[in-house]
Amino acid sequence: MVRRNSFNSDVIPWREHEGWFGRRLVSADTRIYILEEGDRPVAQIRYEKRDSTAEVGDISVAASDRGKGYGKRVLLETLSLACEELKIRELFAVVKYDNAASLRAFLSAGFVLEGEIWERGTRCSRFTYPCPCPDRLQLR
Numbered sequence: 656m657v658r659r660n661s662f663n664s665d666v667i668p669w670r671e672h673e674g675w676f677g678r679r680l681v682s683a684d685t686r687i688y689i690l691e692e693g694d695r696p697v698a699q700i701r702y703e704k705r706d707s708t709a710e711v712g713d714i715s716v717a718a719s720d721r722g723k724g725y726g727k728r729v730l731l732e733t734l735s736l737a738c739e740e741l742k743i744r745e746l747f748a749v750v751k752y753d754n755a756a757s758l759r760a761f762l763s764a765g766f767v768l769e770g771e772i773w774e775r776g777t778r779c780s781r782f783t784y785p786c787p788c789p790d791r792l793q794l795r
Contacts, residue, residue: 685712686737690729698725702737702746709741711748714757727760734764738786746784749774 667675679685684704689696697720701712716725734746748766750757758780762768766782773779 684741686733686740688729688733688736690725690732692720692725697723698729700729700733702733702741704741704743707743708745708747709737709743711746711761714760721756726756727763730760730764734784735787744786746786748782748784749779750782752778752780 679687679701686702686709688700690698690700696717698714698716700714702709703712711730714726714729716723716729737743737746746766747769748757748761749772750761752758752771761782764784766784769781769783771778772781
């Protein structure tokens with residue numbers, strides 16, 4: 656289900672994924688956060704800096720924990736942290752038009768629906784979220 660909502664739903668070879676993930680872990684422009692329930696990971700979110708903004712790259716929830724609000728929760732609990740750590744003015748997200756759970760999560764987390772766009776031939780919704788207190792951030 657997670658790959659179905661990705662822009663590239665092809666199977667990714669393990670070595671290719673390891674390389675991609677390793678580059679993200681050391682990148683100053685990427686933040687990956689994991690939400691745990693007790694000692695069990697239930698959701699993860701990734702932010703990718705793009706100039707003075709950052710894209711919410713993906714949110715994924717463990718299959719056994721979907722429908723419990725963890726997607727919205729990991730988003731809400733990391734918004735300010737991502738803004739501060741990446742020193743950005745705004746977050747944005749591009750969500751496939753038929754991904755109802757993500758659409759609801761972004762709206763209920765305070766993102767503003769900017770409109771419809773086409774991304775890689777797919778109808779999508781674009782959301783933005785102004786980072787809190789941008790004047791206090793020392794932007795690069």
